[in-house]
Every structure is written in structure tokens, then in C-alpha cells.
Amino acid sequence: MNILPIFVSIILTLNVLLALAIIFLERRDASATWAWLMVLLFIPVAGFFLYLIFGRRLSNKEIFTWDKKSRLGLLAAVQEQLTAIKNNDLKVQHEDIIPYEDLIYMHLKNNDALLSQNNEVEIFTDGQKKFHALIEDLEKAEDHIHLLYYILRDDNLGHRLADVLKRKAMEGVEVKLLYDDMGSRLLKRSYKRSLKEAGVQVESFFPSFIPKVNMKINYRNHRKLAIIDGEIGYIGGFNIGDEYLGFNKRFGYWRDTHLRVEGEAVNNMQTRFILDWNHASSRDIVYEQRYYQAKPKGDVGMQIVSSGPDSEWEQIKHGYLKMILSAKEYVYIQTPYFIPDDSLLDALRVAVLSGVDVRIMIPNKPDHPFVYWATFSNIGDMLKAGARIYVYQKGFLHAKTIVVDGKIASVGTANIDVRSFRLNFEVNAFLYHPEVAQSLADRFHEDIVESTEITLKLYQSRTKWIRFKEAVSRLLSPIL
Numbered sequence: 001m002n003i004l005p006i007f008v009s010i011i012l013t014l015n016v017l018l019a020l021a022i023i024f025l026e027r028r029d030a031s032a033t034w035a036w037l038m039v040l041l042f043i044p045v046a047g048f049f050l051y052l053i054f055g056r057r058l059s060n061k062e063i064f065t066w067d068k069k070s071r072l073g074l075l076a077a078v079q080e081q082l083t084a085i086k087n088n089d090l091k092v093q094h095e096d097i098i099p100y101e102d103l104i105y106m107h108l109k110n111n112d113a114l115l116s117q118n119n120e121v122e123i124f125t126d127g128q129k130k131f132h133a134l135i136e137d138l139e140k141a142e143d144h145i146h147l148l149y150y151i152l153r154d155d156n157l158g159h160r161l162a163d164v165l166k167r168k169a170m171e172g173v174e175v176k177l178l179y180d181d182m183g184s185r186l187l188k189r190s191y192k193r194s195l196k197e198a199g200v201q202v203e204s205f206f207p208s209f210i211p212k213v214n215m216k217i218n219y220r221n222h223r224k225l226a227i228i229d230g231e232i233g234y235i236g237g238f239n240i241g242d243e244y245l246g247f248n249k250r251f252g253y254w255r256d257t258h259l260r261v262e263g264e265a266v267n268n269m270q271t272r273f274i275l276d277w278n279h280a281s282s283r284d285i286v287y288e289q290r291y292y293q294a295k296p297k298g299d300v301g302m303q304i305v306s307s308g309p310d311s312e313w314e315q316i317k318h319g320y321l322k323m324i325l326s327a328k329e330y331v332y333i334q335t336p337y338f339i340p341d342d343s344l345l346d347a348l349r350v351a352v353l354s355g356v357d358v359r360i361m362i363p364n365k366p367d368h369p370f371v372y373w374a375t376f377s378n379i380g381d382m383l384k385a386g387a388r389i390y391v392y393q394k395g396f397l398h399a400k401t402i403v404v405d406g407k408i409a410s411v412g413t414a415n416i417d418v419r420s421f422r423l424n425f426e427v428n429a430f431l432y433h434p435e436v437a438q439s440l441a442d443r444f445h446e447d448i449v450e451s452t453e454i455t456l457k458l459y460q461s462r463t464k465w466i467r468f469k470e471a472v473s474r475l476l477s478p479i480l
Contacts, residue, residue, distance in 0.1 A: 074271070078112050093117040093299045096407055097432045103322045103408075104303065107430065111315045113303040119263030120298030121436050123411075124236070125399070125443055127244040130258045131157060137228050137260075138164045143290055144174040146227040146273045150183040150220065150413075151239035154191040156247075158240055162191065166198035175200045176285075178277055180221045181207040183239070203280040205425075219309050222413050222424040224258075225273050230293035233266040235259050235304070235429050236411055237398050246395065251365065253395025255447065257334070257411050257440070259429055261302070266294040268304035272427055301432035307414065308425035316414045316428050317421040320402060321347050327404045330357035332444045334399040338362055338375045339417035345378070349385045358387040361447060363397040371417070383456040394450035400428070401440055409437040 084090040085105045092098060097117070107113035124130035138145060138161075145168060152158060169175040177195065179187070181204040195202050205221040226234035236258025238244045246253045261269070270291055278284045285291070307315040324331055324347045331351055338360060340348070352358045360382060362375055379389045400416075403409045412428025414420040431437060 074112055074114070077114055078108050081115055082108050093301065094433070096434055097301050100326065100408055100432055103319065103326070103430070104432070106322060107303045107305050107315065107319060110313050110318070111305050111307075111311075113305045113315075113430075114268055115301060115303050115432075116264035116268070117301040117432075118296035118298060119261055119265045119300040119302050121300050121302075121431070121433075122260040123436070123439055123443070124238075124258040124260065125255060127238055127246060127254050127256065130234075130236075130238055130256075130260075131160075131245065133260055134226060134234055135160065135164055137226075137232050138168065141168055141173050141228050143229045143293075144176070144227075145229075146176050146178075146225070146270065146277070148178045148221070148223055148225040148273055148276060149240050150180045150222045150224060151241055152177075152179040152184040152187055153239075153241035154186070154188045155242045157242050157245060158191065161240055162195055165200050166195060169195075169199035176277060177202045178205060178221075178273070178280055179203075180205045182220045183222070201281070201283065203277065205276065205280045218419075218423045220424050221276060222420065223272070223276065223306075223427045224413055225269055225427065227266060227270045227273055230270055230291045231262065231266060231295065233261040233269040235261065235269060235413075235427065237400050237413060251396035255392060255395055255397045255399060257399040257401045257443075259411055261429070262294070262297045263300070263302075264294050264296060265302040265304055265429070267292050269427075270294075272304060272306055276425070299433070300436055303430045303432075304427065305412075305430055306425070306427045307421070309423055310425075314421045316410075316412070316426055317341075317344065319410060319428070319430055320344065320416075323402055323404045323408060323410065324348060324351050326408075327351050327356045327358075329405045330359070330403075330441075332359050332361075332401075332403040332441055333416065334361045334397060334401045334444065334447070335416040336363050336396070336398050336400075337371050337415045337417040337419075338378050339371065340378065341418060341421070344416065345381060348382060348387065352382070352385045352387050358382070358385075359390065359444070360387060361390040361392055361397060361444065361451060364391045364393050364452070365396060379454065380459055383454065383459050389454040389459075390448055390451035391454055392447060392451045394447075397447075401444075403437050403441045403444065406438040406441050407434050408432050409440050411440070 081090065082105065085101050085108075090097075090101060090104075097104070104115050108115070122133070124133065145165065147165075165175050165177065177200055179202075184204070192202050206219065224234075224236060224239060237256040238258045242248065243251055244254050244256065248254075274285045274291070305315055305319055307313075307317070321343060324344075331348070348358055360379065362379065383389055400414055401409065401411050409431045410428050411431065412426065414426040414428050420426050
């Protein structure tokens with residue numbers, strides 16, 4: 001008896017059932033559904049196990065919760081600002097904020113992102129300078145240190161950080177370190193053990209039950225935050241590792257963007273950390289005034305906006321959309337991955353076709369090959385519309401920065417891709433201040449000197465092999 005036809009029939013039937021499970025059991029956008037169905041088509045049955053690892057949606061239940069006292073205080077402040085905007089009564093430090101009240105309102109309404117207007121911001125684009133400043137601030141900590149990083153490495157920078165944290169913990173400072181279990185999967189147990197023995201509280205986000213093997217490839221905590229004594233905060237793209245200092249031969253110089261913040265926006269960064277910590281740890285942080293010691297300093301307007309797969313709305317992406325569609329003069333974007341969905345592509349096309357100077361800067365080398373070629377596939381669309389594309393040549397570009405008209409900007413952890421918009425937990429600072437925005441625009445122009453411009457003619461001359469890699473990567477882009 002020939003069992004091969006029976007076996008094939010069983011496989012085909014099982015594959016159809018698994019495809020139906022993807023379509024009907026988990027509601028998602030059509031492009032991602034089709035991408036997973038293509039995986040099932042080319043990798044029968046085994047493709048479904050890939051889906052279980054990479055594609056399953058997170059539970060819709062709220063995973064970040066806090067005590068009623070803090071929640072009620074936050075909601076009351078949010079409602080006060082919402083009412084002020086509706087009544088055209090929002091008190092502003094700078095008149096430049098007024099044209100962006102609809103963007104501010106959206107972040108308040110959908111993300112409880114309070115607007116603070118009394119901040120001082122220092123911009124870092126170089127890892128050496130950023131970590132020198134951070135470690136200097138950590139050395140001065142007197143009450144608490146709260147750190148959250150996607151990647152934490154057991155290397156020279158990782159040990160420099162650990163030495164400071166252990167010393168401060170032994171001095172009686174409360175030190176909490178939260179890292180993502182997938183991003184920091186190579187972190188040694190001995191590293192964590194030495195921190196804990198010194199009194200540092202260490203937790204991982206969505207940890208694996210099996211060491212070094214984490215089945216939750218998606219839904220990672222990609223945020224990078226540091227809060228010191230409730231007065232100083234850091235937010236941006238740098239993780240903890242020697243490559244971020246430019247010591248990795250593969251990547252060379254590491255170009256990123258990070259902010260050091262003083263002012264009331266630090267309170268909102270603190271709340272974000274506490275929510276993440278309380279999800280990861282059994283030792284919850286309860287509301288205490290000592291965590292909120294930020295004093296007014298400066299005149300920079302800012303909202304700290306979070307997004308993630310636990311949310312109904314893609315808050316940071318919506319913020320990007322509003323910024324792009326508000327542009328009158330220019331939009332400058334720096335991102336390591338440019339894999340926008342149709343809504344963002346349309347917004348950029350509309351901006352270009354409306355006469356807005358749209359410029360996008362991407363890296364010259366991949367840290368993830370499929371993502372890299374999907375990026376190049378998408379820049380072709382932008383070139384045809386009339387955007388200008390630059391490839392950064394000095395090293396690896398990891399910045400996640402958008403500047404519009406030299407008036408508003410966004411700096412944070414969210415890339416221009418589906419993973420950042422829908423799958424990862426991200427946090428960005430939306431900045432409403434001409435001087436800060438112009439400073440970021442000036443740095444963009446400085447980076448152009450270190451970049452190669454890709455013209456439409458040059459793009460169209462690429463080889464068939466490159467076109468093939470782009471086509472495959474673009475097909476898979478909804479699930480990359």
C-alpha cells in the first residue's frame with residue numbers, strides 16, 4: 001500500500017486547519033495574515049510552529065497596572081489639560097506650541113501623556129559622551145537609581161555600569177535594574193548574581209523558563225530609560241554594550257540619539273519605569289513622593305509617549321503621522337529600519353507631493369539582513385515620489401529621530417517599522433521647542449556630510465540579485 005498520498009493528504013488538511021486558525025482565531029491586519037499564510041504555504045506545518053514563536057498576539061488584558069492613588073492623580077491631570085485645550089485655554093511657555101495642540105491632545109487622550117513645559121534637554125549623539133554623563137549622574141545618586149534597557153551586555157561597559165550600581169547599592173541607594181530577557185539573552189548568570197549580592201534589585205522582562213531559549217521572540221521591551229533620584233532622566237536609542245561606544249569592528253562608529261532630561265517630564269519617565277518594573281517583578285514599587293522630585297528647569301515642552309502590543313492604538317506611529325502631515329517646510333527622519341506600513345508611506349508621499357522637503361537617512365550596513373533589504377525596497381517608493389535618501393557611511397546609524405519644520409521633534413526607541421509600531425514596547429519623547437528641534441535638524445545636516453545620497457537613477461541601477469532580496473524581504477516585511 002502506498003502511504004505517500006495519504007501522508008500528503010494529512011499534511012495538506014492539517015495545513016489548511018492551521019491556516020484557518022491563523023485567520024479566524026487571532027484578528028490582525030490583512031498584510032500580516034497574508035505573510036503568515038505565505039510562510040505556511042512554503043513551509044507546511046513547520047510554518048505554524050514559527051507562527052507560535054513569532055506571530056501570536058499578546059493577551060488583550062492590561063498588563064501594566066498601578067495603585068489607585070497614582071492612577072487617579074494622573075487621570076485628573078490629564079483631564080485638566082484636555083479641558084484646557086478644548087477651551088482654547090492651554091497656558092503655554094512658547095506660542096510655537098499652539099499649532100500642535102491637536103498632536104498634544106491626541107497623546108493626552110489615547111496615552112495619558114501629560115505635557116510638561118519646564119524641561120531642560122541635552123542631546124547626545126555619541127556613545128562615549130552619553131555614557132560618561134550617565135555614569136557621572138549615577139555616581140551622584142543619593143536616593144534611587146532606576147534603569148531599563150533592552151540590551152545589557154557583560155562586557156567592559158556593562159562592568160563599568162555594574163561597578164557603579166553595586167557601589168551605590170552598598171551605600172544604601174535603592175538600585176533597580178530591568179532588562180529585556182530576549183535582548184539580553186547572552187547576559188551571564190554570574191553578572192546578575194554579583195549585582196544581586198551587592199544589593200541591586202535585578203529583573204528581566206518576559207523571561208524564559210528555559211535558559212537562553214525564549215519562545216517569546218515578539219513583544220519585547222525595547223525601551224531605554226534611566227531615572228536618577230527622580231530628578232534626572234535619560235531616554236533614547238543607546239543600549240548598554242561596547243558596540244554603542246564604537247568598539248565593534250563590524251559596525252564601527254555608532255551614531256545614535258539620546259536625551260538627558262531635567263524637569264517635570266522626568267516624572268512621566270518615572271511612571272513608565274514603575275509600570276514596567278511592577279509587571280516584571282513580584283516586588284512592586286508603590287507610590288512614594290520621593291520618586292517624584294523633578295523640579296521645573298528650562299522651557300522645553302515635552303510628552304513621554306509609550307506604545308506596545310497591549311494597547312488598542314499605535315500611539316507612537318500616530319504621533320509620527322500627525323507630525324508628518326503637519327509639515328509645511330521639511331521632515332527629516334533618521335532610522336536604522338525603514339519599513340513603514342501603508343498609512344505612513346501615504347503620509348510621506350502626500351508630504352513630498354505637497355512640496356515638503358522629505359529627507360530620510362538610513363545605515364549603510366545591516367544588523368538584520370531581511371530588515372535591511374526591506375528598507376531598501378521601501379526607499380524606492382520614496383525616491384519615486386521625490387524624497388531625498390541618504391545612506392550614513394561613517395558607521396552604524398541607530399538613531400530614531402524625526403524633526404519637522406525646526407519646531408517639533410521626536411526622539412526615542414521606536415523605529416519606522418511594524419515591529420516597533422505593533423510588536424514591541426517602546427517609548428518616545430515628543431518635543432515642542434524650536435531650539436531643540438533646530439539642534440536636531442542641524443545634526444541631521446552634519447550627518448549628511450558623512451553620507452551618500454541615493455538618487456533614483458542610482459537606485460534603479462541595482463542588480464537583479466539585490467532586487468530579488470528586496471522583493472522577498474518586502475513580502476515578509478509585515479512580520480519582520
